[in-house]
Amino acid sequence: MRGAILYGKDDVRFEERAKPAILKPTDAIIRISATCVCGSDLWSYRGISPVSGPTPMGHEYCGIVEEVGSAVTSVRLGQFVIGSFFASDNTCPNCRAGYQTSCQHRESIVGAQAPLLRVPLADGTLVATPDIPSNDLIPSLLALSDVMGTGWFAADAAGVKPGSTVAVVGDGAVGLLGVLSAGQMGAGRIIAMSRHETRQRLAREFGATDIVTERGDEGPARIKDLTRGIGADAVLECVGTQESMMQAIRSTRAGGFVGYVGVPHGVELNGEELFYSHVHLHGGPAPVRRFLPELIGLVWNRKINPGKVFDLTLPLDQVAEGYRAMDERRAIKTMLLP
Ligand SMILES: [Zn+2]
Numbered sequence: 001m002r003g004a005i006l007y008g009k010d011d012v013r014f015e016e017r018a019k020p021a022i023l024k025p026t027d028a029i030i031r032i033s034a035t036c037v038c039g040s041d042l043w044s045y046r047g048i049s050p051v052s053g054p055t056p057m058g059h060e061y062c063g064i065v066e067e068v069g070s071a072v073t074s075v076r077l078g079q080f081v082i083g084s085f086f087a088s089d090n091t092c093p094n095c096r097a098g099y100q101t102s103c104q105h106r107e108s109i110v111g112a113q114a115p116l117l118r119v120p121l122a123d124g125t126l127v128a129t130p131d132i133p134s135n136d137l138i139p140s141l142l143a144l145s146d147v148m149g150t151g152w153f154a155a156d157a158a159g160v161k162p163g164s165t166v167a168v169v170g171d172g173a174v175g176l177l178g179v180l181s182a183g184q185m186g187a188g189r190i191i192a193m194s195r196h197e198t199r200q201r202l203a204r205e206f207g208a209t210d211i212v213t214e215r216g217d218e219g220p221a222r223i224k225d226l227t228r229g230i231g232a233d234a235v236l237e238c239v240g241t242q243e244s245m246m247q248a249i250r251s252t253r254a255g256g257f258v259g260y261v262g263v264p265h266g267v268e269l270n271g272e273e274l275f276y277s278h279v280h281l282h283g284g285p286a287p288v289r290r291f292l293p294e295l296i297g298l299v300w301n302r303k304i305n306p307g308k309v310f311d312l313t314l315p316l317d318q319v320a321e322g323y324r325a326m327d328e329r330r331a332i333k334t335m336l337l338p
Contacts, residue, residue, distance in 0.1 A: 003114025004057040004319040009047030010327075014317045017056060020111065020118035025071035028122035030063040030081060034142045035112045036310065037322050037334045038085075039172045040263055045323050048265060057319075058113030059085035060145040062138065065126075066116070074123045080133055081126040082296065083119055084288035085109050085146050090124030100124075100289035113319055115338040127292040130300060139307025139335055140299045143177070147333065148295060148306040149288030150261045151177030151238070155185055156291075157282040158234035158259030162186030167212075167223050169248045170238030171199040173309040173333040174261060176206055178236040180304060183207030187234075191226060193219055193247070199332065202308060216243060220250035231256060237283070240264045254278035261286055310335040 001019040006012045020029055035058050043049040062082045065075055075081065088095050088103035095103050107120040119125055133141055140148075151174050160166055166182040168175050171194035182190050183206060191210040192203035200211050214222045224231055231253035237245055240262025248258045249269075260283030274281075298304045312331035314322050315338075322334035 001115055002317070003111055004316070006044060006051050006055045006057050008051065010045065012045060012057065012320050012323050014319050017111075017114070020116050022067060022069045023118065024120065025069040026121050026123065027069045028065055028072055028075050028119050028126065029067040030061065030117050030119060031066045032061055032112065032115055032117055032338050033063040033080070034138050035316070035336050036060050036142060037113070037319070037326055037336070038146060039174065039326070041323070042327055043263065043265065045327060056111035056114070058111055059109040060142060060147070061109070061112040061117055062142045062145060063117070068122060072122045075126050075128070079128040081128050082141055082144050082292060083109070083125040083127070084149065084292070086285065087120040087125040088289055089121050090289060095124065095289075098287055098290045100287045101285040102287075113316065113336060115316070125289065127289075127296060129296055137299060139310050140305055141296070142335065143306035143309060144288070144292060144295045144299065146288060147173045147309060148177045149291050150174045150286040151236070152181040152291050152295065153286035153288070154178045154236040154238055154259040154261040154283070155181040155234070156259065157257070157261075158236055159257040159280075160185040160187050160234045163188040164233040165189045165191070165227055166234045166236065167191040167193065167232040167251050168208075168236045168238065169193050169219075169244050169251070170262060171196060171203065172238060175236065175238035176202050176309055176332070177306050178238050179203050179208050180206040180306060182234070182236070184298070184304065191223060191232065196329070202332070205308070215247060219247045223251040227253070233257070234259065236261070238262050240267065242267050245269070249274070249277055249279050249281075252277070252279045256280070257282065259283055309333045313337065
């Protein structure tokens with residue numbers, strides 16, 4: 001089998017690697033229908049989080065169950081399934097509290113940019129769709145595996161309610177789907193912070209009512225201008241840099257919430273500023289598994305179309321171009337088809 005392997009900065013290759021096999025009785029093997037490149041894959045592709053050696057890539061997936069271990073009871077051969085980027089048992093106290101990405105038995109998903117994938121803890125991790133989906137639903141179902149679930153968690157963690165004023169920092173796929181999520185949760189006003197015309201357009205299509213192009217110190221000042229000097233009720237931080245985090249905190253009203261889902265890289269918070277801000281912070285790796293049943297329903301009934309963030313689709317063997325296009329911001333998100 002051939003799959004995507006990252007060798008180092010700017011060097012991802014599609015080459016022969018071992019076919020995944022059932023290693024534990026709770027595993028399943030799925031045949032990938034579609035996979036994609038994550039914004040977080042770019043941290044290692046750009047050499048910011050260097051890899052220690054050749055690393056199989058990919059953690060977003062959907063596909064057909066091809067094989068199950070002897071202890072798997074609820075997942076069946078031939079089902080179309082979606083799972084999160086962390087496998088979870090869905091039974092431990094952290095899972096039951098809705099934080100499956102902090103599962104006491106969690107395992108990372110690796111190597112999804114390939115035709116076949118091993119998924120540990122299959123019963124707790126995978127959620128099946130009601131039937132085999134038609135092809136046009138596959139991009140949106142794939143999006144649920146990470147980006148849509150992450151955008152949804154950002155809005156959930158930021159406590160978005162009907163009528164809320166929401167600001168979204170970051171116009172990558174997660175930020176754009178944060179806009180969509182806030183809209184689904186009934187936000188009254190959604191301010192997307194973006195400088196890119198194509199991304200602004202998609203943000204508007206997903207429900208943004210205002211666009212702010214300023215960033216740095218001017219971003220929060222502009223948000224305050226738009227909210228009678230108060231700030232937003234809920235701010236979704238979808239980047240993970242010092243600048244984006246401070247932009248989020250400073251755009252939030254006293255008593256408001258920041259939901260942060262951008263993986264922090266070098267972010268440091270000033271205790272005194274945080275103290276006087278009166279802002280709630282909640283975030284982390286999105287517990288996508290919590291949201292999968294509801295989100296599958298919304299996609300299945302064609303209420304949401306998160307697959308629109310895939311503006312480039314390539315065959316899996318052109319994975320290197322998929323990374324390049326996202327790195328150069330020519331593509332918002334690349335879908336890969338085996
Ligand atoms: Zn658990």
